[in-house]
Amino acid sequence: MSGSGKPYRRFRARHGRSGDLDALRELRDNHGRSRRRAAAPEAPGKLTRSQRRALQRTPDPVPPPDAPVREGAGALRWAGRIAIGVVVLLLLWTVAGYLALRSASGDAQDRIAPAAERALDDAPGGLLSSAATTLIVGIDMLPGQNRSRADTIMLMRTDPDAGEIRYLSIPRDFRVIHPERGTEKINASFAIAGQAGVIRSVRRLTGLPIHHIMVVNFARFPTLVDELGGVTVNNPTELRDCPYAGGRRVSFPQGRITLDGDRALEFARVRQCDDDFARARRQQEVVRGMQEKVLSLSSLPMAPWRGAAATRALGTDMGALDLATFGWLQSRLSSDPDDRLLLSGMPQRIDGTSFVIGDPERNETEVAHFLGR
Secondary structure, eight states: OGGGOOGGGGGOOSTTOSHHHHHHHHHHHHHHHHHHHHHSOOOTTOOOHHHHHHHHHSOOOOOOTTOHHHHHHHHHHHHHHHHHHHHHHHHHHHHHHHHHHHHHHHHHHHTSOHHHHHHSOOOSSOTTTSOEEEEEEEEEOOTTOSSOEEEEEEEEEEETTTTEEEEEEOOTTBEEEETTTEEEETTHHHHHHHHHHHHHHHHHHHOOOOOEEEEEETTTHHHHHHHTTOEEEEESSOEEEEEOGGGOEEEEOSEEEEEOHHHHHHHHHOOSSSOHHHHHHHHHHHHHHHHHHHHSGGGGGGHHHHHHHHHTTEEESOOHHHHHHHHHHHHHSBOOGGGEEEOOEEEEEETTEEEEEEOHHHHHHHHHHHTTO
16 A cells, blocks of 8 residues: 555554654645645735845836937937037137238238327227227328328217217318418328327317227228128219319219229219218218128128228227227117218318318317217
């Protein structure tokens, strides 16, 4: 019977002892309980310590690639890259433009005499914070002469507080008293004492401080305008068959006209068909047209280089930073036609010489207007 496979038969009682039967029952009961514990599921909601640690190490689920959150993040990344690219290009444009302007301004500063720099008044502050007056002088040299005369004399006042640019033109025949020569035309001041001489003459005549100077040589003026791509002006009065230097005659229609460098110079200088007052207005119109051309939206990408080209055609005490600020002010400040002034006077011949004799009371009012008072 030992091959029947029943384990408890090995513990059959002998000699009638009941202890062996008790041991057999205990073994059977323990075996059943252990099988039930292995098969029974654990109570819901209870985790073992190892399971809790495994859950703590498990990373959060990653959203699928097409989730809206990832689409937004991708768009933000592209926007950031584009913004960085724009900033880098703008920085490169600014640095390259400034370097071009700095190179040109160095040459322009070399054309201003040390005596002229000493004759200038100290500016009360920077161009961005304080009103400043700049003297613009256009010079030429007649055949057979070794000294230039100031053919154009104009004051420009940039006033950031008022948000305005104002102009005051002085006819070249305006009579002044020169300390060394007595009665003279104001344009002779340049021939007598150079850049410093015309600065001092304008200051004595108007009582205005002169903070900066720009000197334009008419020999280089056509190149300056051509570098800008020409200039558009508004001619208030038709000029027909007017005598001009070299025995030529020139004509200009009324209204808006576009001029190249040579024609712009003729427009600014011709005077036989009208007078110095009309010519001064035309010169202001040429300056305004050049400002518009340099600062137009279509010209904005090339503005620093065009400004550098213009700087090479003139002499000025201003460095690159002041020139850049000066150009920026031209685009930000308004210029009303009523703020384009002329120092008025009466044409008169004295000892065979033509002069413009000023009216002190009217001139004082015009200077006050120029100052914004």
